[in-house]
Amino acid sequence: MHEYQSLKVEQHGAIAHVLINRPAKANAMDEAFWTEMVDIFDWVDRTDSVRVAVISGAGDHFSAGIDLAMLAQAAGEMTQDIGRNAERIRRNVLRLQAAFNAVEECRKPVIAAVHGYCIGGAIDLISACDMRYATASAHFSIKEIDMGMAADVGTLQRLPHIIGDGMMRELAYTGRAVFGDEAREMGLVNRVYADHATLIEGVMGIAGQIAAKSPLAIRGTKEMIRYSRDHSVADGLNYIATWNAAMLQSEDLKLAMTAHMSRKPAEFAD
Known part of the structure; x- marks a missing residue:
């Protein structure tokens, strides 16, 4: 390095x-x-x-x-x-x-x-x-x-x-x-x-x-927290709806659900 x-x-x-x-x-x-x-x-x-x-x-x-x-x-x-x-x-x-x-x-x-x-x-x-x-x-x-x-x-x-x-x-x-x-x-x-x-x-x-969490979900969470601090509640809600329109189609969601059901830790891709 x-x-x-x-x-x-x-x-x-x-x-x-x-x-x-x-x-x-x-x-x-x-x-x-x-x-x-x-x-x-x-x-x-x-x-x-x-x-x-x-x-x-x-x-x-x-x-x-x-x-x-x-x-x-x-x-x-x-x-x-x-x-x-x-x-x-x-x-x-x-x-x-x-x-x-x-x-x-x-x-x-x-x-x-x-x-x-x-x-x-x-x-x-x-x-x-x-x-x-x-x-x-x-x-x-x-x-x-x-x-x-x-x-x-x-x-x-x-x-x-x-x-x-x-x-x-x-x-x-x-x-x-x-x-x-x-x-x-x-x-x-x-x-x-x-x-x-x-x-x-x-x-x-x-x-x-x-x-250990979904890196995509962590990324979205940080982005939303940061955005919402400087915008209205309505702006923040609108942004997360648009953001998640794409992100909820991620493989990570299926992995997390399966892991939750089977009580085993999920392995998320980088």
């Missing part, structure tokens, strides 16, 4: 495990990270043998967010022309957003397994994932406010749909830390595990359950 600088990918059966791999830098998101995310999630999307992706951090942390050295470099590239500066910043922000759009738009479910720091840009990342799980000591913070800026890579757009508007505002305005149990209470994470090893084991178990 392709060698990456900031990320590492391993395929275990039908599960792709994506590791943010800069442990010496608390997995801060450097220049390479943003392009590699797009590349890797394009690969996950295209590769039929991959049915689920898990994203976690190597070493002691999930990620401490955007690498400040990268921000400093961008600041150094500013000119005297305010219009040209604005255009450059805007283009750069859209480029960073594309890395997490790739996660959200990936046809396969993406699960975040969080331990240690999950700060700033890392919150933007997990907000784009399908589900989130964490250790009790995981440390979440929308830190951008303490950098004198508004979060701009997806947190403010996606997080209200996950934890609700009021809670998201509290975290975004204060930048305060939230740990595992509180994160579970507010619905930021689905479940809390004692330590990193049990977290990875638990998340891989959930990923395995999803990987």
Whole structure:
């Protein structure tokens, strides 16, 4: 498999495990990270043998967010022309957003397994994932406010749909830390595990359950959930009716029915 600088990918059966791999830098998101995310999630999307992706951090942390050295470099590239500066910043922000759009738009479910720091840009990342799980000591913070800026890579757009508007505002305005149990209470994470090893084991178990389902049905389910978030109920119902007009003719349906009747697990094609 392709060698990456900031990320590492391993395929275990039908599960792709994506590791943010800069442990010496608390997995801060450097220049390479943003392009590699797009590349890797394009690969996950295209590769039929991959049915689920898990994203976690190597070493002691999930990620401490955007690498400040990268921000400093961008600041150094500013000119005297305010219009040209604005255009450059805007283009750069859209480029960073594309890395997490790739996660959200990936046809396969993406699960975040969080331990240690999950700060700033890392919150933007997990907000784009399908589900989130964490250790009790995981440390979440929308830190951008303490950098004198508004979060701009997806947190403010996606997080209200996950934890609700009021809670998201509290975290975004204060930048305060939230740990595992509180994160579970507010619905930021689905479940809390004692330590990193049990977290990875638990998340891989959930990923395995999803990987055993019809990949076509999982694909449709993710697409509908994503579409319905941004559309009316009527739009969503209309879309699923059209979608399933084709998908209900799939072989997977017959396989699933037969398996259900015979109480044996179904084996679905990639």
